[in-house]
Amino acid sequence: MASEKHFKYVILGGGVAAGYAAREFDKQGVKPGELAIISKEAVAPYERPALSKAYLFPQNPARLPGFHVCVGSGGERLLPEWYSEKGIELILSTEIVKADLASKTLTSATGVTFTYEILLIATGSTVINLSDFGTPGADSNNILYLREIDDADKLVAAIQAKKGGKAVVIGGGYIGLELSAVLKLNDIDVTMVFPEPWCMPRLFTADIAAFYEAYYANKGVKIVKGTLAVGFDANANGDVTAVKLKDGRVLEADIVVVGVGARPLTALFKGQVAEEKGGIKTDAFFETSVPGVYAIGDVATFPMKMYNELRRVEHVDHSRKSAEQAVKAIKGKESGESVPEYEYLPYFYSRSFDLSWQFYGDNVGETILFGDSDPTSAKPKFGSYWIKDGKVFGAFLEGGSPDENKAIAKVAKTQPPVANLEELKKEGLQFASKI
Ligand SMILES: Cc1cc2nc3c(=O)[nH]c(=O)nc-3n(C[C@H](O)[C@H](O)[C@H](O)COP(=O)(O)OP(=O)(O)OC[C@H]3O[C@@H](n4cnc5c(N)ncnc54)[C@H](O)[C@@H]3O)c2cc1C
Numbered sequence: 001m002a003s004e005k006h007f008k009y010v011i012l013g014g015g016v017a018a019g020y021a022a023r024e025f026d027k028q029g030v031k032p033g034e035l036a037i038i039s040k041e042a043v044a045p046y047e048r049p050a051l052s053k054a055y056l057f058p059q060n061p062a063r064l065p066g067f068h069v070c071v072g073s074g075g076e077r078l079l080p081e082w083y084s085e086k087g088i089e090l091i092l093s094t095e096i097v098k099a100d101l102a103s104k105t106l107t108s109a110t111g112v113t114f115t116y117e118i119l120l121i122a123t124g125s126t127v128i129n130l131s132d133f134g135t136p137g138a139d140s141n142n143i144l145y146l147r148e149i150d151d152a153d154k155l156v157a158a159i160q161a162k163k164g165g166k167a168v169v170i171g172g173g174y175i176g177l178e179l180s181a182v183l184k185l186n187d188i189d190v191t192m193v194f195p196e197p198w199c200m201p202r203l204f205t206a207d208i209a210a211f212y213e214a215y216y217a218n219k220g221v222k223i224v225k226g227t228l229a230v231g232f233d234a235n236a237n238g239d240v241t242a243v244k245l246k247d248g249r250v251l252e253a254d255i256v257v258v259g260v261g262a263r264p265l266t267a268l269f270k271g272q273v274a275e276e277k278g279g280i281k282t283d284a285f286f287e288t289s290v291p292g293v294y295a296i297g298d299v300a301t302f303p304m305k306m307y308n309e310l311r312r313v314e315h316v317d318h319s320r321k322s323a324e325q326a327v328k329a330i331k332g333k334e335s336g337e338s339v340p341e342y343e344y345l346p347y348f349y350s351r352s353f354d355l356s357w358q359f360y361g362d363n364v365g366e367t368i369l370f371g372d373s374d375p376t377s378a379k380p381k382f383g384s385y386w387i388k389d390g391k392v393f394g395a396f397l398e399g400g401s402p403d404e405n406k407a408i409a410k411v412a413k414t415q416p417p418v419a420n421l422e423e424l425k426k427e428g429l430q431f432a433s434k435i
Contacts, residue, residue, distance in 0.1 A: 009120070012122060013121070014039020015297065017296040018037050020069060023078060025331075030086070036088070037089070042093045043149060045068065046069060046149070055152050065077070072320075091114075101273065118292050121296070130229070136230075144158060166190075167253065168255075170257070173200055176199070178350060192216075210373075211380070228245065240256050262298070264314075266279065273290050273293065280300055280301065294326045296319065298313075298314045325342045345412060356399065358409075361412025361415075362386065368385055369382065370429065380399055383429060387421065390419075392418055
């Protein structure tokens with residue numbers, strides 16, 4: 001007979017937001033047996049960004065338990081024992097296939113039901129798969145994606161099996177850029193392909209992108225822009241051998257890695273909860289339209305107070321902070337203490353090769369570039385400001401020290417006025433350091 005389990009609090013999903021929520025529940029006080037995390041992954045919550053970076057290094061790669069949450073933000077590392085000591089149940093390798101918010105019941109693929117009083121939806125995102133578009137040959141072997149640790153292990157195995165081989169990386173966003181770099185470090189011949197005129201077009205200006213593209217080219221990464229993969233060839237074993245491009249070119253490939261974006265996992269709740277901008281709509285405490293049901297991390301579309309707009313954010317800093325905010329709000333409701341509204345300053349970062357950049361704020365308005373953006377410099381350090389309505393809205397910095405990164409964060413938060421763009425360009429980082 002299928003079993004049934006009840007918990008006061010259930011976190012659905014076992015990724016970054018789930019781990020940070022568990023830590024916050026512990027801080028705020030939770031009794032043994034009250035809290036469960038249900039995850040389809042087989043391991044306790046970990047810092048997902050490691051998967052496209054240190055996990056794939058040729059030497060001394062990161063491995064669990066090294067990067068369980070909350071080490072990514074300098075916090076305590078929560079090993080599986082931490083959860084059992086606290087009486088927090090980690091229900092792993094368990095996929096929820098049905099959610100009924102009216103009866104407060106979740107059902108797993110094996111027919112186990114879980115009931116709850118409070119639910120935190122932390123299902124994150126899933127990759128956009130080229131098979132979904134019916135791209136011919138997209139099901140061939142060695143066409144890989146990256147979201148979870150199992151995917152990263154497949155990539156590690158492919159890198160080992162195809163030493164010295166050729167990889168085509170499809171997509172010019174975070175994943176495409178980080179994976180191209182790490183494949184190259186593994187001595188693989190890498191070609192990136194993306195349809196836009198430059199990489200990371202959602203954030204980078206043409207000037208910023210020009211630096212990274214030239215830097216990558218100097219490292220031997222080939223970049224093919226302005227075209228799409230429209231099909232794949234495979235051999236008799238079903239292993240991919242080539243990528244066919246829309247412009248007629250054909251690229252040989254032993255490995256294809258696809259990073260063309262992600263989609264929030266909200267399907268379980270369709271029709272049961274208000275949605276907005278592709279995510280689950282929440283208030284400033286991450287409570288959804290259904291009382292007692294919260295949505296955190298990638299799935300939440302929340303009021304971004306600074307810009308007076310509802311937004312969804314697929315970045316790790318927000319997944320951590322939204323988790324903490326939701327748990328504080330849940331506990332605050334119970335104790336009658338009020339919790340301030342979520343105040344979030346967007347913060348994105350990436351690292352590849354010897355490079356490391358941070359961005360804070362909103363990338364809207366006019367831009368200026370400052371500093372040394374020569375890709376052949378020994379230590380390039382440059383940045384950009386985004387200026388709207390005479391104020392700085394966003395700030396980007398490559399190669400900044402911790403203090404310099406703090407300074408650009410402060411600029412994006414305080415939005416200082418700018419009288420003269422030429423002066424701002426000349427001042428560059430100095431402008432931020434003065435704020
Ligand atoms: C490879 C990679 C690199 C990244 N690098 C960066 C970076 O450098 N900087 C940055 O800011 N952001 C980065 N991100 C984004 C960041 O990791 C995400 O924004 C963050 O993980 C979101 O946290 P989350 O808890 O909402 O979702 P996730 O961490 O994705 O966790 C969701 C969890 O829910 C589980 N789940 C989903 N559906 C079900 C179900 N039906 N039943 C049971 N369990 C389920 C999943 O298995 C997973 O464990 C990266 C993402 C990836 C994939």
